[in-house]
Amino acid sequence: xxxxPYVRRARxxxxxxxxxxxxxxxxxxxxxxxxxxxxxxxEELPPPSxxxxxxxxxxxxxxxxxxxxxxxxxxxxxxxxxxxxxxxxALLLRExxxxxxxxxxxxxxxxxxxxx
Amino acid sequence: MALELxxxxxVFSFPDVHPEAKVSIQFVRTxxxxxxxxxxSLPPGLGTFPVRHVDDFSERVPMRWKEHxxxxxxxxxxxxxxxxxxPHAVAxxxxxxxxxxxxxxxxxxxxxxxxxxxxxxxxxDYCIVPKQPWLDxxxxxxxxxxxxxxxxLGMGFTAEEQITGKAEVGGIQVEVMPMxxxxxxxxxxxxxxxxxxxxxSAMGMKHSLSSGPSYATMDSAIFGSAIGAPAPDMGxxxxxxxxxxxxxxxxxxxxxxxxxxxxxxxxxANSLAxxxxxxxxxPPTPVTAAEYTRHGFPWFEYxxxxxxxxxxxxxxxxxxxxxxxxxxxxxxxxxxxxxEFKSDQIIVLKHKSKDEVRxxxxx
Numbered sequence: 031x032x033x034x035p036y037v038r039r040a041r042x043x044x045x046x047x048x049x050x051x052x053x054x055x056x057x058x059x060x061x062x063x064x065x066x067x068x069x070x071x072x073e074e075l076p077p078p079s080x081x082x083x084x085x086x087x088x089x090x091x092x093x094x095x096x097x098x099x100x101x102x103x104x105x106x107x108x109x110x111x112x113x114x115x116x117x118x119x120a121l122l123l124r125e126x127x128x129x130x131x132x133x134x135x136x137x138x139x140x141x142x143x144x145x146x
Numbered sequence: 147m148a149l150e151l152x153x154x155x156x157v158f159s160f161p162d163v164h165p166e167a168k169v170s171i172q173f174v175r176t177x178x179x180x181x182x183x184x185x186x187s188l189p190p191g192l193g194t195f196p197v198r199h200v201d202d203f204s205e206r207v208p209m210r211w212k213e214h215x216x217x218x219x220x221x222x223x224x225x226x227x228x229x230x231x232x233p234h235a236v237a238x239x240x241x242x243x244x245x246x247x248x249x250x251x252x253x254x255x256x257x258x259x260x261x262x263x264x265x266x267x268x269x270x271d272y273c274i275v276p277k278q279p280w281l282d283x284x285x286x287x288x289x290x291x292x293x294x295x296x297x298x299l300g301m302g303f304t305a306e307e308q309i310t311g312k313a314e315v316g317g318i319q320v321e322v323m324p325m326x327x328x329x330x331x332x333x334x335x336x337x338x339x340x341x342x343x344x345x346x347s348a349m350g351m352k353h354s355l356s357s358g359p360s361y362a363t364m365d366s367a368i369f370g371s372a373i374g375a376p377a378p379d380m381g382x383x384x385x386x387x388x389x390x391x392x393x394x395x396x397x398x399x400x401x402x403x404x405x406x407x408x409x410x411x412x413x414x415a416n417s418l419a420x421x422x423x424x425x426x427x428x429p430p431t432p433v434t435a436a437e438y439t440r441h442g443f444p445w446f447e448y449x450x451x452x453x454x455x456x457x458x459x460x461x462x463x464x465x466x467x468x469x470x471x472x473x474x475x476x477x478x479x480x481x482x483x484x485x486e487f488k489s490d491q492i493i494v495l496k497h498k499s500k501d502e503v504r505x506x507x508x509x
Contacts, residue, residue: 140148141410142199142215143409144212144411146263
């Protein structure tokens with residue numbers, strides 16, 4: 031699913047649950063015009079800046095990395111990490127392409143130490 | 147400190163000490179050398195044991211394993227293992243690997259001294275990496291170890307049971323401490339030269355040799371009734387004698403950053419318990435030492451400069467699996483055939499110092 035429709039569905043679900051998630055209410059909290067948000071949802075305009083996407087994720091209770099990825103952006107902190115070892119991370123990401131979530135989870139997870 | 151399991155290796159990293167302070171430890175499958183009091187060369191690496199998170203199988207592992215956390219791997223009764231230590235090279239320091247002090251224990255008894263486990267370093271109870279690339283067994287003197295050989299906990303064969311008289315812990319315990327950053331930067335100043343690692347494997351070994359039904363048969367005979375029951379723990383026992391020096395710490399004891407350390411409990415599951423827990427087969431056992439040697443594959447010897455650890459009376463007093471079997475009136479070894487070596491079958495590896503000049507072939 032693309033960024034605009036994903037945001038629209040998430041917003042309307044929360045609105046239906048009785049929250050203050052009308053276009054006007056939400057855009058007001060984000061500090062943007064409601065017409066701008068409307069056009070983003072309808073894909074008449076591209077996704078907003080990283081800063082607005084992160085705020086939007088917080089308002090909607092969504093994962094910011096997911097919304098950023100849908101918006102074709104990579105968060106600044108991830109970019110900083112990639113810049114430290116660009117070749118290694120590019121290789122890693124390509125290696126992980128197509129792997130199931132369980133494999134990726136396992137790679138990222140640390141070994142737990144317990145009581146000996 | 148972070149500890150990850152990556153491609154069957156434990157990877158300890160200490161980004162809060164140095165961004166490239168990282169070392170991986172692998173558990174390597176190998177031949178079991180004959181247990182006959184001769185001292186043998188180093189056997190090859192035949193791939194790594196599969197290692198899994200205990201937490202991935204928390205519904206099927208014993209409660210004690212869950213308490214310990216860590217990882218698990220499968221071993222057959224009397225199968226052998228060695229540990230490979232690989233510190234990561236540090237860019238800008240000529241490829242010098244970051245140094246670590248590594249403690250290895252079995253059944254919470256040090257494989258270097260036989261002393262009881264402690265979370266801190268004690269003088270002489272650890273290996274130094276990269277100086278020590280491998281550890282194959284219990285240190286018994288300056289030039290020899292007794293090979294790590296798997297035995298079921300409770301049968302009286304493991305080093306833990308011989309030393310403590312109890313069968314309570316099993317498994318392998320690992321702890322890693324990095325060198326202090328300021329010491330690393332002083333001892334290994336920035337430079338351009340690169341160094342390379344040392345390979346110890348049976349390159350080109352045919353898969354048809356990787357099978358040993360005798361081990362599996364032995365496990366079935368011993369654990370035939372254990373499927374579905376809590377997994378019997380394995381521990382490590384002292385096998386045959388092998389030529390390996392474990393090097394003493396060439397640095398100062400205070401060079402190690404004891405405020406940063408990582409540890410891991412490695413549980414050993416016998417092959418049938420492994421199948422019950424993971425629903426996967428343990429890898430086929432390696433060939434026998436005699437069969438491997440008949441096919442002309444290499445053995446190894448490794449030399450480096452430096453003071454060697456002498457071993458302690460505790461470890462020197464360990465009885466081998468064969469000796470214990472003779473005392474008990476039954477053996478857990480499926481075979482003990484002595485290999486017949488050809489003169490060119492032993493490859494001598496020597497660690498080169500950074501500035502050493504290599505002499506080639508002249509004629």
